[in-house]
Amino acid sequence: MKNIFEEFPAPSHQKWLELVEKELKRPLEPLEIADSLFSDPFLDQEFLEKSTLTKSKEGWVIFQKIDITDDFQSANREILEVVNGGANGLRLVVLTENYDFKEIFKDVDLSKLSLSIESSSDTFKVLKTLDEYCSDSHQNNTPMEIITHNQNENYKSLKPQLLISESSEKPLFQNLSEILSEAENIGIQKGKLFWIKLNSSENFYLNIAKIRALKILWEHILEANGADKPEMKVWVNIKNTNPDANQAAIAATQQAAAAISGTADAIEIDTLDYSSDYPKGFPERITRNIQNLLWFESHLNKVDDPSAGSYFIEDLTEKIKNEIWNLFLKNR
Known part of the structure; x- marks a missing residue:
């Protein structure tokens, strides 16, 4: 049997394009994806630079927002429910100047969680208090990741x-x-x-x-x-x-x-x-x-x-x- 590619030569992109436009009965127009951004609807690999991305770990962080108020027990119950329900990331929005992380994170394994910290008043103070909680030798409970807009680096554990x-x-x-x-x-x-x-x-x-x-x-x-x-x-x-x-x-x-x-x-x-x-x-x-x-x-x-x-x-x-x-x- 002869080489199949010799017997049936591969059609060029131009040949395919001519057939497409013949079926459409008009020129093939680019698609507008967003304002001033157009993409060709008919492509093949000869026009593309292929790129494959790799990530350092499997999956992604499933974030859920938690408001921290003066009711620490309520916040703790909500955190436990969220984590047990599949979230592995908490976006904590601290709405009070009084917070007790020992109560808030009771029975919570922070080492398996990513935390994002926001505060209505002083984010640095919140992070400093969290750092003290995580540094406590009796706790040994440090989050996998801490994400914040605060650029201060003066922390023991975080x-x-x-x-x-x-x-x-x-x-x-x-x-x-x-x-x-x-x-x-x-x-x-x-x-x-x-x-x-x-x-x-x-x-x-x-x-x-x-x-x-x-x-x-x-x-x-x-x-x-x-x-x-x-x-x-x-x-x-x-x-x-x-x-x-x-x-x-x-x-x-x-x-x-x-x-x-x-x-x-x-x-x-x-x-x-x-x-x-x-x-x-x-x-x-x-x-x-x-x-x-x-x-x-x-x-x-x-x-x-x-x-x-x-x-x-x-x-x-x-x-x-x-x-x-x-x-x-x-x-x-």
Whole structure:
């Protein structure tokens, strides 16, 4: 038998394109993914620079927000319920100047959790108090990660990782370029660990590609500086904009799947707004279970870069990457 590729030569991209346009009876037009961002709907591998991302650990952090008030016992019950329900990250918003971490974290194994700390008054004081609690020889209970905007490093046990947040008011590429510049300053020049916090949108493909573009560019920056760390970690925040809780749950699932496909390292979904007719804790549980399903049913936690190899995603990633990089170099 003759070589099949000699007998049936592979058609060129141009030949395929001609057939597509013949069927459509019009020229094939690029797809507008976002404002001033277009992607070719008909691609093959000869046009693409393939990139595969790897993560330092399996899965992602499932964050859930906890408000800390003067009722420490209530906060403790909520934390235990959240952790037992699948969350491995707590975003603690401290709304009081009096807090007792011994009560708040009673029976909680912090060594298996990532914590993000925010305070309505003094974040440094909160971190200092938490540091004293974790340093207590009788506790030996230090969080796996501490994420905060506070840059003070004067702690015994805690090693805070700085949080760089995306602005919702700036154009997309400018926003991502400034994030990359700040990451270079913190990660390369200062040698600190950091997280990027991105806002999700209803644009599925954009959600995937912008995470991948930032991470690929960060790998280039590390390589240019002869470094292999720190890793860029991305936390995606999914806000609920639909007043109907069930529709919001569907939208949040789609956005969470996009974030995971883009290699997000942490995801927080705003608690779904179910009516007071439901029992206490129900909205939080349903919100949390969106990520539990993606983890335990879809097994996306076992895949490093779920969207790698998709010509469409690779092309979109490349276009976003080039836009960010051009602005990054221009503003240096």
